[in-house]
Amino acid sequence: MDRVIRVLVVDDSAYVRKVVKQMLARSPFIEVVGTAHDGAEALELTAQLQPDVVTLDLIMPVMDGITYLRTQMARRPVPVLVVSIASESGEAALTALDAGAVDFLQKPTALATDRIYEIADELIEKVKAVAAVNLVQKRPVASVAATAPISSPTPRVRRNQADVVVLGISTGGPYALKVLIPQFPADFPVPIAMVMHMPVGYTEMYARKLDETTALHVREAQEGDLLVPGTALLAPAGRHLHLQRGQDGQVFAHLDARPFDTPHRPAVDVLFQSAAAVFGSRTLGVVMTGMGADGRQGAAWIKAQGGIILTEAEESCVVYGMPRSVVEAGLSDRSVPLEMMAQTILDMV
Template sequence: MTAPSPIRVLVVDDSAFARKVLRQVLSNAEGLEVVGTARDGLDALEKVAELAPHVLTLDLVMPGLDGLGVLRALASMPGAPRAVVVSSAGEESELAVSALQAGAVELVNKPTALATDRLYELGGALVEAVRTAARAVPHPAPDVPVAAGVPGPVSGLTPGRKLVVVGTSTGGPQALTRLLSALPADFPAPLALALHIPIGYTQAVAKRLNAQCALEVLEAEDGVELRPGRVVLARAGQHLKVERHGTVGLARLDRHPLQMPHHPSVDVLFQSAARVWGADTVGVVLTGMGEDGKAGAQAIRDAGGTVLTETEASCVVYGMPRAVDEAGLATATAPLEDMVPLLLHHLA
């Protein structure tokens, strides 16, 4: 039996030490082949044309053409490689989120911005991100201007009766941008989101989304109110749960259960919504790797609620929605561009 061809990887970073570390880490991983390195954005584009990599690891802050410039150039190239951003949380957080919205598939956080051996700590996460990116299906980045236009008012829906919970992973920042920017300002239900992303980036995600849609988007804080017109994004590293006191819904943050593979967990969010909102829960499972959300979808359906999934056609990775679909838990499914009308239909 013929062995599968290795995943061809190009390492792009303006630091010679970082290039050395990333090349060594990736070269030692089974099924990966580092075909070259590039020291800046222009060098990267030349190497892409010359070496035809499947995936590139992409530094963002580089002289000349930076990482965002590389992503914009790749968007116009047929068969372009998928990008994994390697970034430092903090000052680079907003830049990294912009890169994810511009088409990068995965984000790996550098343990340090310094040229030290601590860079080797990102090895396992980087290898897994490259493997995920190699399986991803690229889609055009959404063209969403600041203060984007949205559909007209929604009529005939009772504000606040239902709760919408959304789970996503790989490709999630792009998917959330497209979904939320299409929602009207008078969307009748609060939204709670769980996105798999490294710690230190969710505040930047919320800030970007808040600027690009008509709803208020904020990073979750313990006790923040859930209300129509507001979108609450789980803070990376903690679970987002929901509770209700009379007519007032609240977000809660904690680390339990500790054994979950993801913090935040889509399952934990969905299960808490099903316990409190019951049949008035609408769960939405978007693009992502793995099965997080499947158990939560089961809880929502058991409570009489609704589960919507993104179809394979628009997913960057058809993993999380596939798990829900194949378990027979989806009430309905649609490509991302048709998700808002479907969502509004199930809020009626």
């Protein structure tokens, strides 16, 4: 990293502002240039200081985080990382993502205790990732969904090649899925299983909100759920989603905390590996925007069984991390921009 990321910290708690500033100071690549106690002050300081990233609480007096976001994005888009408590602002966090926030991080407690330091490493990494976002890519959903789809797959990708779609996504995921999933018809011919890295307390709400926008049936996966066409299951935060085939031949969802040694739970790698074991060459894996390399190992399992891997193209990714890791490992059959991803998947199933 060749530049210092300038951060504005916004939180109504003086203690949290102090601690977040201390945590970010651990990185030589981050400088906190200001702090604000509510959205109104944050608007003034954003204009004055021109920060690279804003960390934003949502529940604040005078002007809350959502109002700040909507006002600021209309004035001059700036990368925003929401830092909040799920129990207090879960619905608000999802609304914030719709309003233009890039990502969010869950505070471990609403109390003024040292537990807040538990998020230090993740906070630093997310600030770095958010700083790299090109907000021009975050176009309105309607304009992306209306983009003309590609006419046909390339020779490397053949039609009717998949009996399941497994999808892994992280930073930028809530926005991307809101573009992708509503483009699928109610008679989508195969089941969809998804992993998105989200804190505990958000996946059920997000699945419910996504379900309201699409003809598919979208829900947070529960133990024993059958994988059936027209249904999209989202792995619950805190548990891996494994696909298993029963004695009757039907495929169902199994939720488990194991394996314990993955950087994320749920992990894209775990879902992909289980899908490859059950569906073999009839597996279509899709790796989309996100930090890190989750999905690379799972993509290798799918490819080893003869399945197909699509990656989101760099030009539409909020963070080109997970797809890049798959592409650089030589595992991607095709890189596809977000606006063309739905048609490409439909062409294959």
